[in-house]
Amino acid sequence: MSWNLNKVIVSQNDGLPVDWREMSPSGRIFVEIGFGNGEFLEYLARSNPEVLIVGIEVSQWCAAKGARRILAAGYENARVMHGDARFLLRHCFAPESVERVYMNFPCPWPKTRHASRRVTVPSFSDLMNYLISPGGSFELATDVDWYAQETAEVFSVNPAFRADPVEINPIRPYVTKYERKWKAMGKDTWHLTIHKDTELTEKPEGEDDWPMECEASTKKSVKEVIDSLKDCEGEGVGGRGHWVFRDAFLSDGGVGLLLVITADEGFEQHFYLKVIPNPRGVTIKVDSVGHPYRTPAMRAALLKALAAAEQQ
Structure with a gap:
């Protein structure tokens, strides 16, 4: 089999949000956050052939594995995105465009310093309010009782939502490998x-569309530009997010590379800015190899590089 993963993995980073309805047989969309090995994602695609199933996975290895699973099964109604769901769901989906959202056995992040990653924080219910259409639902399966209860309480504070009672050891239409292993050990699960x-x-x-490259009229060399930027850091556009330049490289062909690390609401990206000589000065562009997304921090990093090049 030819593993053309681009048939399944969607890496669009401009013209956002993605037009998922155009890919859906019926216009309906379900999302699974953190699909792991992809078996529940495959189940959703098989049991809902008229619905587009979109899986979001932060692990690159799991994203590729899930895409291969969908390709091997031959389902045309499933897609995958690799990245942090907190960013992707807000920027790659139109408001109230998803009918159902599923999370199966996410990490409960028990340590206090990781609390912002839980689905029990108010910002997550706000994100679901943005994403889910009226009449839609969010379903959580977990092996941690307090996690299910806290999630119900946090969502109930939001007037847009209504929580069903938390179920213990419910009969589910599909039981994942992790859940089967957990039950075989005689342990409980909870569903909300x-x-x-x-x-x-x-x-x-919607977010403004903005270019991924710009041109600076300057007498500076490429080396001077990248040397002046190394280890600089600052806030994203509008005070949202943070960026920092790390390593700088100069190729034999005279092209500069700057490693950029950005963080937007917990969504971290690593990518390169290219600094390319031209007759009028330099062209600065975001290297698209890693498919970085156009976040406020990315935009600010690009603007900083432009300003440094133009500064005499």
């Missing part, structure tokens, strides 16, 4: 369904 009943009162505006 959250319903969204109301529409967004104010739908956010």
Whole structure:
């Protein structure tokens, strides 16, 4: 079999949000956050052939494994995105465009310093309010009782949502490998369904489209530009996010590379800026090899590089 993973993995980073409805047989969309080995993702695609199933996975290895699983099964109604769901769901999906969202046995992040990663924080219920259409739902399966209960309590504070009672050891239509192993050890699982009943009162505006490269008229050499930027850091556009330049390299052909690390609301990216000589000065562009997303921190890093090149 030819593993053309691009048939399944969507890496679009411009013209956002992605037009998922165009890919869906019926216009309906389900999402699974953190699909791991992809077996539940495959189950959703098999049992809902009229629905587009989109899996979000932060692990590159799991994203590729899930894509291969979907290709091997021959399902045309499933797609995968690799990255942090907190960013991708907000920027790559239109408001109230998803009917159901599933999370199966996520890490509960028990340490206090990791609390912001839990689904029990208010920002996650706000994200689900943005994403889920009225009448839709969010389903959580977990092996931690307090995690299910806290999630129900946090969502219930949001007037858009209504939580069903937490179920212990429910009969589920599909049991994942992890759940089967857990049950074989005689341990309990909990399941929670959250319903969204109301529409967004104010739908956010889309992000501005902006270029991934710019040109600077300058007498500086490429080496001077990249040397001046190494180890610089700052805030993203509008004070959102943070960026830092790390290593700088100069190729034999005179092209400079700057390693950039950005963080936007916990979504971290590593990518390179290219600094390329041209007759009028330099061209600065985001290297698209890693498919980085156009976040406020990325935009600020690009603007900083442009300003450094133009500064005399």
